Amino acid sequence: MIKVAVCGAAGRMGQRIIVAAKEAGCTVSGALERPGHELVGQDAGLIAGCGSLGVAISDDLNAVVEGCDVLIDFTTPKVSLKNLEACALKKKAIVIGSTGFTPEERALAAELAKDIPAVLAPNMSVGVNVCFKILKDVAKTLGDDFDVEIVELHHNKKKDAPSGTAVRMGEVVAEALGRDYNKVANYHREGICGERTKEEIGMQTVRGGDIVGEHTVYFIGMGERIEISHRAMTRDMFSRGSVRAAQWVVGKAPGLYDMQDVLGLR
Numbered sequence: 001m002i003k004v005a006v007c008g009a010a011g012r013m014g015q016r017i018i019v020a021a022k023e024a025g026c027t028v029s030g031a032l033e034r035p036g037h038e039l040v041g042q043d044a045g046l047i048a049g050c051g052s053l054g055v056a057i058s059d060d061l062n063a064v065v066e067g068c069d070v071l072i073d074f075t076t077p078k079v080s081l082k083n084l085e086a087c088a089l090k091k092k093a094i095v096i097g098s099t100g101f102t103p104e105e106r107a108l109a110a111e112l113a114k115d116i117p118a119v120l121a122p123n124m125s126v127g128v129n130v131c132f133k134i135l136k137d138v139a140k141t142l143g144d145d146f147d148v149e150i151v152e153l154h155h156n157k158k159k160d161a162p163s164g165t166a167v168r169m170g171e172v173v174a175e176a177l178g179r180d181y182n183k184v185a186n187y188h189r190e191g192i193c194g195e196r197t198k199e200e201i202g203m204q205t206v207r208g209g210d211i212v213g214e215h216t217v218y219f220i221g222m223g224e225r226i227e228i229s230h231r232a233m234t235r236d237m238f239s240r241g242s243v244r245a246a247q248w249v250v251g252k253a254p255g256l257y258d259m260q261d262v263l264g265l266r
């Protein structure tokens with residue numbers, strides 16, 4: 001039975017991960033929140049709604065990491081990098097679901113994961129990861145004749161845009177088409193902005209209410225279009241995916257993995 005600690009324990013995802021870890025038969029050994037959070041000291045299981053776990057929400061990163069086999073972290077890139085550093089020092093595994101990493105922060109994560117096994121993935125659901133695989137094939141098959149546009153919808157509390165999943169979808173398509181995502185992504189059109197270029201990948205963001213997460217990639221040709229969509233109806237497949245990743249990553253060789261590795265989709 002692996003010992004799982006959760007960082008961001010009082011957050012939307014953190015609470016669902018505590019429930020999923022308990023349901024999967026893991027020991028929830030620790031729950032971490034930011035110093036000063038009003039729920040520090042409260043029972044993590046009671047806060048998550050799965051009954052008392054006898055584990056108080058803590059703000060002591062080192063103590064929580066020390067007590068676990070693997071830390072599951074859904075917070076922000078800056079916090080995740082700090083957690084990765086703490087796990088590397090104590091030789092513990094880590095699963096990171098935070099999104100909004102810059103390319104430089106992703107490179108730093110890969111560097112920090114040289115000595116420990118780590119999973120970093122913008123989306124832990126099986127469905128989205130299968131979409132990544134399908135998108136590669138569709139983009140390769142259609143080639144340059146179809147314009148690619150990506151639209152994502154999320155709740156009004158989301159802090160990063162576009163979503164990590166939308167960015168990964170753009171990267172997958174760009175790579176399949178032999179383009180550099182960072183050069184072809186177009187995040188903004190306004191005014192007399194000119195005709196669409198053939199290479200660009202349009203990235204559009206919608207925010208509102210309680211939308212869990214929706215992504216559509218449009219391949220738009222002359223007289224026809226293909227739409228590949230994923231709609232999340234609850235957060236539970238993200239939390240179950242993160243626990244699955246935690247069970248998978250403990251004992252793996254050091255390095256940075258993603259959900260394609262966990263799910264055997266590579």
Ligand SMILES: NC(=O)C1=CN([C@@H]2O[C@H](COP(=O)(O)OP(=O)(O)OC[C@H]3O[C@@H](n4cnc5c(N)ncnc54)[C@H](O)[C@@H]3O)[C@@H](O)[C@H]2O)C=CC1
Nearest residue numbers: 008010011012013033034074075097098099122123124238
């Ligand atoms: N990879 C995936 O499958 C998914 C990723 N996400 C990503 O997970 C992240 C969190 O999302 P939500 O749970 O909706 O956000 P949230 O804002 O509800 O939760 C984040 C929690 O982290 C805590 N936190 C902030 N700084 C901290 C620190 N220094 N130490 C410990 N805890 C700290 C906050 O107090 C908050 O409770 C976002 O980046 C989101 O995009 C969300 C859903 C699925």
Ligand SMILES: O=C(O)C1=N[C@H](C(=O)O)C[C@H](O)C1
Nearest residue numbers: 099122123158163164165213
């Ligand atoms: O913040 C969220 O809620 C979500 N974030 C992830 C992302 O940015 O891709 C995944 C999911 O869509 C929910």
